Amino acid sequence: MSEATLTPVDAPSAASGAAAPAAPAQGAAIPQERRLVTEIPGPRSRELQERRRAVVPPGVHSVLPVYVDRAHDSIIVDVDGNHIIDVCGGIGVTTIGHTDDAVVAAATAQLGKVTHTLFTMTPYEPYVQVAEHLARSIAGAEGYKTLLMNSGAEAVENGVKIARKFTGRPGVAVLEHAYHGRTMLTSTMNFKAAPYALGYGPRASDVYKAPNSYPLHDGLSGAEAAARTIAYLEKTAGAEDLACLVVEPIQGEGGFIVPADGYLPALAEWCRDNGIVFIADEVQAGMARTGTIFSIEQFGVVPDIVLSAKGIAGGLPLAGITGRADIMDKSQPGGLGGTFGGNPVSCAAAVAVFEQIAEHDLLAEATRIGATFTAGLTALQAKYPAIAEVRGKGAMLAIEILKPGTLEPDADLVARVIDAAAQRGVLLLGTGAYNQGIRFLPSLKMSDALIADVLSVLDEAFAASV
Numbered sequence: 097m098s099e100a101t102l103t104p105v106d107a108p109s110a111a112s113g114a115a116a117p118a119a120p121a122q123g124a125a126i127p128q129e130r131r132l133v134t135e136i137p138g139p140r141s142r143e144l145q146e147r148r149r150a151v152v153p154p155g156v157h158s159v160l161p162v163y164v165d166r167a168h169d170s171i172i173v174d175v176d177g178n179h180i181i182d183v184c185g186g187i188g189v190t191t192i193g194h195t196d197d198a199v200v201a202a203a204t205a206q207l208g209k210v211t212h213t214l215f216t217m218t219p220y221e222p223y224v225q226v227a228e229h230l231a232r233s234i235a236g237a238e239g240y241k242t243l244l245m246n247s248g249a250e251a252v253e254n255g256v257k258i259a260r261k262f263t264g265r266p267g268v269a270v271l272e273h274a275y276h277g278r279t280m281l282t283s284t285m286n287f288k289a290a291p292y293a294l295g296y297g298p299r300a301s302d303v304y305k306a307p308n309s310y311p312l313h314d315g316l317s318g319a320e321a322a323a324r325t326i327a328y329l330e331k332t333a334g335a336e337d338l339a340c341l342v343v344e345p346i347q348g349e350g351g352f353i354v355p356a357d358g359y360l361p362a363l364a365e366w367c368r369d370n371g372i373v374f375i376a377d378e379v380q381a382g383m384a385r386t387g388t389i390f391s392i393e394q395f396g397v398v399p400d401i402v403l404s405a406k407g408i409a410g411g412l413p414l415a416g417i418t419g420r421a422d423i424m425d426k427s428q429p430g431g432l433g434g435t436f437g438g439n440p441v442s443c444a445a446a447v448a449v450f451e452q453i454a455e456h457d458l459l460a461e462a463t464r465i466g467a468t469f470t471a472g473l474t475a476l477q478a479k480y481p482a483i484a485e486v487r488g489k490g491a492m493l494a495i496e497i498l499k500p501g502t503l504e505p506d507a508d509l510v511a512r513v514i515d516a517a518a519q520r521g522v523l524l525l526g527t528g529a530y531n532q533g534i535r536f537l538p539s540l541k542m543s544d545a546l547i548a549d550v551l552s553v554l555d556e557a558f559a560a561s562v
C-alpha cells in the first residue's frame with residue numbers, strides 16, 4: 097500500500113483559485129492514492145481556518161478543517177497538496193465518486209444550454225427524465241410521481257406536507273435515533289435535541305417519536321420491536337391522527353442501524369391498515385449505495401413515498417419526493433415547488449448518475465465493496481474487542497465501538513481513531529446519537545487496493561488509540 101511520503105508533489109494552483117479549471121481533465125489527473133506532504137491540517141488550511149473564523153459562525157462546524165482544492169473519485173486534494181482518501185463522500189453524496197467524468201460532462205453541457213427558468217414557470221426535459229428514472233427505481237411500485245426540490249430536509253418537509261394533504265391528518269410519527277434535517281420541522285423530527293433543535297424553539301407540533309429496532313441494544317426480534325413501536329404510537333399519538341410514519345430503512349446519522357428482520361414490513365402493514373402514509377427517508381441510504389437503488393427494497397416493503405437527495409446528482413443539490421399517484425395528485429396546482437427545485441443542471445447531473453449506475457453495474461459494485469470492507473472490518477473486530485459490531489448493507493457500513501463487555505458507547509475512542517486516521521490521510525466520520533460508531537460511505541468506484549489501504553490505516557489508527 098502507498099505509504100505517506102514527504103515528496104512535495106502536485107502543489108495546488110494559486111491559492112485564490114483564480115482560473116476555473118477544466119474539471120474533467122483535472123479530475124482524471126488525480127491518482128487514486130493516499131499521499132501526505134504536510135501535517136493534517138497543513139499550513140495553508142490553518143491559514144484559511146483563521147480567515148474563516150472571522151466571517152463564518154461556529155454553528156457551521158467542519159469535522160476536519162482541511163480545505164479542499166479539488167477531488168476525483170475517492171481522493172480529495174487539499175490546498176497543501178495532500179491526497180486524502182475520502183470514505184465519507186460528503187456524507188453519501190458523491191456516491192459514484194467525486195467529479196465523475198460523466199456527471200461533469202452532463203452538467204457542463206447543461207450549463208451552456210440553460211441554467212434556470214423555474215420549472216413552475218416554463219418546464220424542461222431533464223426534470224421529467226429524473227422523475228422517470230425515480231419512478232422506475234422503486235421496486236414493486238407503479239405510476240409513482242415525483243416532485244423535485246433542493247435538499248434532504250426539503251424532501252422530508254414536502255413528504256410530510258403531501259401526506260397531510262392526502263390524509264387530512266396532522267400527526268407525524270418518527271423513530272428514535274432518526275435524523276431528518278435541520279429545518280424547523282425536521283429538527284423537531286430528529287432524535288437528538290442537541291445540537292439540532294436546542295435553543296431554536298418553539299419546535300413543531302404533532303411530531304411523535306417512537307422506539308425503533310436496534311438489535312445490538314434491544315435484543316428484540318423484528319416482530320417484537322414493531323409491536324413496541326406500534327403500541328407506543330397508538331397510545332401517544334393515536335393511529336387515526338397520524339398522517340405519516342417517516343422511517344430511514346437504515347438509520348444514517350443514528351448509527352447505520354439496520355432494523356431486525358420483519359420490523360419494517362410489520363410497520364408498513366400497520367400503516368396500510370390505518371391509512372397512514374409510509375414514507376421511506378432514503379436520503380442517506382438511497383441511490384445504489386446499499387446494492388439496490390433504494391435500500392427499502394431489501395426489506396421487502398413498497399413505500400407510499402420515497403425521499404431521495406444526497407447521492408442523487410453526483411454532488412449537485414437535488415432532492416426527490418416520489419410517491420403513489422393518488423397521494424401526490426392530491427395537492428392543488430401551485431401547492432408544491434420552489435424557485436430552485438429541480439434545477440436543470442442538477443437534473444442533468446442526476447440523469448448521468450442513473451446512467452452510470454446502469455453502465456458500470458454500480459449495484460453489484462456496492463455489493464463488492466461491502467463484501468471487501470466487511471471482511472476487513474470483521475478481521476479488525478477479532479483484533480480489537482472495542483469493535484462490538486460490523487453492520488450495514490452494501491457500501492453503507494459502520495462499526496459500533498463499545499467499552500468491551502458492556503453496551504456502553506466509547507465516544508472518546510471513536511474520536512481518537514477518526515483523528516488518528518485523519519493524521520494518516522484517511523477521512524472517516526463518526527455516527528450515532530452517542531457517537532458510538534464509525535461509518536464508511538465509500539465511492540462505488542473505489543478499488544479493492546484502495547479499500548485495503550483504508551483498512552490498514554484503520555488498523556494503525558486503532559493500534560495507536562486503544
Ligand SMILES: *Cc1c(COP(=O)(O)O)cnc(C)c1O
Pocket residue numbers: 246247248249250252275276277278344348349377378379380381405406
Ligand atoms: C442528510 C439527511 C437528511 C437531510 O438532508 P439535507 O440535504 O442535509 O437537508 C434527511 N434525512 C436523512 C436520512 C439524511 O441522512
